[in-house]
Amino acid sequence: MAKNIVVxxxxxxxxxxxxxxxxKQHGIPFTHKDITEDDAALDELMALGSRSxxxxxxxxxxxxxxxxxxxxxxxxx
Numbered sequence: 001m002a003k004n005i006v007v008x009x010x011x012x013x014x015x016x017x018x019x020x021x022x023x024k025q026h027g028i029p030f031t032h033k034d035i036t037e038d039d040a041a042l043d044e045l046m047a048l049g050s051r052s053x054x055x056x057x058x059x060x061x062x063x064x065x066x067x068x069x070x071x072x073x074x075x076x077x
Contacts, residue, residue, distance in 0.1 A: 003059040003075060005030035008045045016054040019066040028075060 005023065007030055009016035023030045033041035035053065045055055048062050056063045058074040 004057075005075070006057045007032045008035055008041060008050070008053055008055040008057075010034060010036045010053045013053050015066045019054045019056060019071070022066075022068060022071070 005028065007016065007020055007023070009020065009032055011034070020030070020032055033044070035042040035045055045051070045053075048055060048057065050062070050064050052064050054064075054066050056066065056071060056074075058071070059077075061074045061077070063070060063074060
């Protein structure tokens with residue numbers, strides 16, 4: 001069963017762009033939420049205990065920042 005993946009991002013965030021590009025290049029579907037344009041997304045981000053972007057949610061797991069190997073492990077788990 002595929003896991004739901006959400007990337008919380010904002011403009012001018014190179015790691016955010018890298019994370020989303022990495023997922024696209026690997027054909028991994030995800031939802032992206034711009035916290036500067038979506039107040040509900042900002043509320044969700046803060047509810048996760050994060051104030052940083054990118055914050056990536058894979059199922060129940062949360063990664064603050066972007067680390068390729070860790071992200072792939074979260075997806076494979």
